[in-house]
Amino acid sequence: MKLLKPILASSVAVLMLAGCYNQPGLVQDESYNRTKTGAVVGAIAGAVAGYNTKGSDKKRNAAIGALAGAALGGGAGYLLDKQANEIAQALGTGVSNDPLAVLDPRRDIVVSKTDTYVKVMFRDRMMFATDSSNLQSSAEYKVGKIAQLLRNYPQTVVGVAGFTDNRGSYQYNQGLSESRAGTVANLLAVNSRPYTKGCSFSKTIAPNDTAENQALNRRVEIYLYQDRTQMTDPCN
16 A cells, blocks of 8 residues: 555556657557556556665655656557557558457458557568569568668567468478568568568468468568567467
8 A cells, every 4th residue: 555656646647648649640549558558567566666675765765666667667668559550650551459350351451569569460462472482562662661660669679470371281381481571571670680480370360261261361470579578479
């Protein structure tokens, strides 16, 4: 209870600040959930650290720590929200966390975000010719737009994963998915070399039982993280 007041006060302050970052003209997700979550988590961690700091005024230390933690946590969350909105605008789409979006065959690009990363999914049909890892010109342009934006975020950790359907052997598709992920990563290597992984057909969006579903499973996904320790295995 001694820590509750500084935590609440700092979290409310940062959430109010987050509301001031609305940028007109962007195709936006207005929830800014990552900003809010980061602020609250940061406030709790900061308050605990401040309370445990040596000194007689533990309440004051807790309040200072909570505000500092909330600001840092909220700032990291805000960067994810900002990146997602900027990328969506550059690619001519919006930010959608609807899990059914990836099952809509009319959507060649899906931009989504979680508390720890932004994900851009490119449908295979707009990216590569059959059995090829060479980007088509329109896809190269789209990936290049993301590369341009990444120049403004040198701290961002980038991951790229390739996925195939189940036609052919697992080993063959493993090589193809790795090669396609590497091609996209080469264009995104503006600040540092992205982490790449080929997932063959180990992680499907839909059962590989029809040509339509196989087309859904052929894709490349780009992940943007604020911290390397938050990276997860895209193949699982």
